[in-house]
Amino acid sequence: xxxxxxxxxxxxxxxxxxxxxxxxxxxxxxxxxxxxxxxxxxxxxxxxxxxxxxxxxxxxxxxxxxxxxxxxxxxxxxxxxxxxxxxxxxxxxxxxxxxxxxxxxxxxxxxxxxxxxxxxxxxxxxxxxxxxxxxxxxxxxxxxxxxxxxxxxxxxxxxxxxxxxxxxxxxxxxxxxxxxxxxxxxxxxxxxxxxxxxxxxxxxxxxxxxxxxxxxxxxxxxxxxxxxxxxxxxxxxxxxxxxxxxxxxxxxxxxxxxxxxxxxxxxxxxxxxxxxxxxxxxxxxxxxxxxxxxxxxxxxxxxxxxxxxxxxxxxxxxxxxxxxxxxxxxxxxxxxxxxxxxxxxxxxxxxxxxxxxxxxxxxxxxxxxxxxxxxxxxxxxxxxxxxxxxxxxxxxxxxxxxxxxxxxxxxxxxxxxxxxxxxxxxxxxxxxxxxxxxxxxxxxxxxxxxxxxxxxxxxxxxxxxxxxxxxxxxxxxxxxxxxxxxxxxxxxxxxxxxxxxxxxxxxxxxxxxxxxxxxxxxxxxxxxxxxxxxxxxxxxxxxxxxxxxxxxxxxxxxxxxxxxxxxxxxxxxxxxxxxxxxxxxxxxxxxxxxxxxxxxxxxxxxxxxxxxxxxxxxxxxxxxxxxxxxxxxxxxxxxxxxxxxxxxxxxxxxxxxxxxxxxxxxxxxxxxxxxxxxxxxxxxxxxxxxxxxxxxxxxxxxxxxxxxxxxxxxxxxxxxxxxxxxxxxxxxxxxxxxxxxxxxxxxxxxxxxxxxxxxxxxxxxxxxxxxxxxxxxxxxxxxxxxxxxxxxxxxxxxxxxxxxxxxxxxxxxxxxxxxxxxxxxxxxxxxxxxxxxxxxxxxxxxxxxxxxxxxxxxxxxxxxxxxxxxxxxxxxxxxxxxxxxxxxxxxxxx
DNA sequence: TATATCACG
DNA sequence: ACGTACGTGATATAT
Numbered sequence: 001x002x003x004x005x006x007x008x009x010x011x012x013x014x015x016x017x018x019x020x021x022x023x024x025x026x027x028x029x030x031x032x033x034x035x036x037x038x039x040x041x042x043x044x045x046x047x048x049x050x051x052x053x054x055x056x057x058x059x060x061x062x063x064x065x066x067x068x069x070x071x072x073x074x075x076x077x078x079x080x081x082x083x084x085x086x087x088x089x090x091x092x093x094x095x096x097x098x099x100x101x102x103x104x105x106x107x108x109x110x111x112x113x114x115x116x117x118x119x120x121x122x123x124x125x126x127x128x129x130x131x132x133x134x135x136x137x138x139x140x141x142x143x144x145x146x147x148x149x150x151x152x153x154x155x156x157x158x159x160x161x162x163x164x165x166x167x168x169x170x171x172x173x174x175x176x177x178x179x180x181x182x183x184x185x186x187x188x189x190x191x192x193x194x195x196x197x198x199x200x201x202x203x204x205x206x207x208x209x210x211x212x213x214x215x216x217x218x219x220x221x222x223x224x225x226x227x228x229x230x231x232x233x234x235x236x237x238x239x240x241x242x243x244x245x246x247x248x249x250x251x252x253x254x255x256x257x258x259x260x261x262x263x264x265x266x267x268x269x270x271x272x273x274x275x276x277x278x279x280x281x282x283x284x285x286x287x288x289x290x291x292x293x294x295x296x297x298x299x300x301x302x303x304x305x306x307x308x309x310x311x312x313x314x315x316x317x318x319x320x321x322x323x324x325x326x327x328x329x330x331x332x333x334x335x336x337x338x339x340x341x342x343x344x345x346x347x348x349x350x351x352x353x354x355x356x357x358x359x360x361x362x363x364x365x366x367x368x369x370x371x372x373x374x375x376x377x378x379x380x381x382x383x384x385x386x387x388x389x390x391x392x393x394x395x396x397x398x399x400x401x402x403x404x405x406x407x408x409x410x411x412x413x414x415x416x417x418x419x420x421x422x423x424x425x426x427x428x429x430x431x432x433x434x435x436x437x438x439x440x441x442x443x444x445x446x447x448x449x450x451x452x453x454x455x456x457x458x459x460x461x462x463x464x465x466x467x468x469x470x471x472x473x474x475x476x477x478x479x480x481x482x483x484x485x486x487x488x489x490x491x492x493x494x495x496x497x498x499x500x501x502x503x504x505x506x507x508x509x510x511x512x513x514x515x516x517x518x519x520x521x522x523x524x525x526x527x528x529x530x531x532x533x534x535x536x537x538x539x540x541x542x543x544x545x546x547x548x549x550x551x552x553x554x555x556x557x558x559x560x561x562x563x564x565x566x567x568x569x570x571x572x573x574x575x576x577x578x579x580x581x582x583x584x585x586x587x588x589x590x591x592x593x594x595x596x597x598x599x600x601x602x603x604x605x606x607x608x609x610x611x612x613x614x615x616x617x618x619x620x621x622x623x624x625x626x627x628x629x630x631x632x633x634x635x636x637x638x639x640x641x642x643x644x645x646x647x648x649x650x651x652x653x654x655x656x657x658x659x660x661x662x663x664x665x666x667x668x669x670x671x672x673x674x675x676x677x678x679x680x681x682x683x684x685x686x687x688x689x690x691x692x693x694x695x696x697x698x699x700x701x702x703x704x705x706x707x708x709x710x711x712x713x714x715x716x717x718x719x720x721x722x723x724x725x726x727x728x729x730x731x732x733x734x735x736x737x738x739x740x741x742x743x744x745x746x747x748x749x750x751x752x753x754x755x756x757x758x759x760x761x762x763x764x765x766x767x768x769x770x771x772x773x774x775x776x777x778x779x780x781x782x783x784x785x786x787x788x789x790x791x792x793x794x795x796x797x798x799x800x801x802x803x804x805x806x807x808x809x810x811x812x813x814x815x816x817x818x819x820x821x822x823x824x825x826x827x828x829x830x831x832x833x834x835x836x837x838x839x840x841x842x843x844x845x846x847x848x849x850x851x852x853x854x855x856x857x858x859x860x861x862x863x864x865x866x867x868x869x870x871x872x873x874x875x876x877x878x879x880x881x882x883x884x885x886x887x888x889x890x891x892x893x894x
Numbered sequence: 895t896a897t898a899t900c901a902c903g
Numbered sequence: 904a905c906g907t908a909c910g911t912g913a914t915a916t917a918t
Contacts, residue, residue: 738908
């Protein structure tokens, strides 16, 4: 039994686009509509089992309908770029599905479909038409079923003439009359004003057709009759426009539409290209050769020979060790300083790359046993190369067990971050799918998550970890190629990978915290807080939870009747900016501000920090995350030591508890002065900005001089403050609104500042324009060291998304290059400390600042070499400037 | 688990 | 006309 499924391509892709949330692939192309189309195709093929298929598209701008009615489809919103860019993807996908497609200049998909269904009717063939457009219902017949999408695209409703009768009480051809009477706003078909679906249906029940309604119009009473008589011509035209043309010349012949299914590997390759990870998993393309350049190893069977090694059966692994290429260290817990290491998996590729591959799993207990000493030596041997996933975490967690890790030759986690720093799913299962490798079970599916987390029985664990080690091996070669292709191999090998080792060292060293001092400070805060709390309750006339923005909001805005300044999603805002504005209205407000600031210090910095002091070392050991920030910066966790208070004196005191770990030593800090603006001077090449730094001028004063057109001694504090805000704005990717908020001035005034700034710093303006254009052309921006950030939203039609991407394009090369530079300095500094045999230790990095602990006899040399290394880390067109200071605590090194 | 707030560069 | 400054992490509430 032959069966044709014909799809209204334009209609379905539109529906899919609006029904699905945005989705982009790593190249930044939107793919949501194609994804929706794909799921629909898969379901149709499954359910309808077509012997013939066709996807019809609209072609060209003008159709014959425009000849009779120029306004046809007028007033339509332009197709968003996020959708139009998906048409080529869809057409490619259809090829991969082996589904015929057809379009013809001057006709719409409707007409092509109408012609095919007419022919099928004549031959008595069975057809299903798939569309989101109700007009198609006119094609329903004995042989033709019209499937209309419902609720997005997840369901269809199938109409044959009987069902149509049931739902609308109309025969198929009466759909045209319906449209003639009610019109169609989306196609700009007028119909009769005031006649909607309800009225039109009623009229058709009574008269049967547009012609009959018009003929009897004189007998229709009231306003309705009047409108009908008045718009008779509109109704006739509308009916004509709604009529699907069923005689398109040269539509494909029946045998050209025959469909015998898709080829698994071809479709799989297409899905990979589109990065349809979930479909790749769900589809189970099996182990057949997937083809495609990225499918290295995909032909290999899924099987893996896994050996769990115990103390008495070490022999085989020891023999294999020299040939092991990748390993995986599994640990439980987010914080590697406290993580429980489960064990290590070792992967061995066979000589022929296929049949001999093996995985060995060694539980941690075995690894720590006396017999496993050769394995530990191998792990610690810098000359035994091993590929890994997240060497940083592994090194730290193993170090706490006394196990050194050296000789890591490649880290696929770190590489994945460089290849796309905004990708949040950097887990191995996702990377395997992205690179078209055979599917790997997710950690969640093996361990569970949240309360259900549990370590599976050993055999299952061994299997999973060995498979991870295998994926690491396979990914390594693919990612090396991609790093090379992106010109990021030096960034990887010369900077990020060495830095990973430096960071682990800093974290393991840790920084000493004076716990008693911290507790004493907490006591002090506690009594202050108690006093303020009482004062707040007195002013409010009631007790409530000040920490709850909701309860606080009720007190301020309902009980006390203060004005609402701005709102959050859930209610009136009570943030500091609002409270500052409300301060003049009521005494309670300044108490709340004070309470907030002290409560923050108490909870985050006193209590939070106390919890993180390691009982054995008396130090805090932060964990720098090297793969989080989209710009290339580090981030710091458990605890975050990059946001210790400094701006307000009360909070700054916290720094007094950060002390050297050895008596008599000093804390030395060194920070880059204006590194981001210096970077901007370099990459923009702006002569004025460069000159300012070459002459070591105060940059904010200099900016004020140039923007306000005054001399240095005419710049007052307020002018300098404003110039400083403009400089910040420039670095962030300036907007008049943002600047106006920051300076509390009008947008007009802010816009004028910006205009004056750009008039003076024309090189900067050119940079800003150029970088945005570069982002549009390439889809990404880069830092000085070729770190890359993709900005898919740079072409969005949504103003907000696009503007955000534009500001990011301006900011990322600046912030990211600054990050590159201090990372370089860190790697060089670590080498220098070692080369000079110094006892001083690098402890912390705070974006533009490095913190060391230094013995007294090294103070002099460190004061000299730290700034020297940092300033010479890289050569720019302007000098880098570093200011260093030291003292008995971090507080004093200012 | 999401939201609001606030600490840092 | 659109409505926001760039990049992070920790905490307390409320769901």
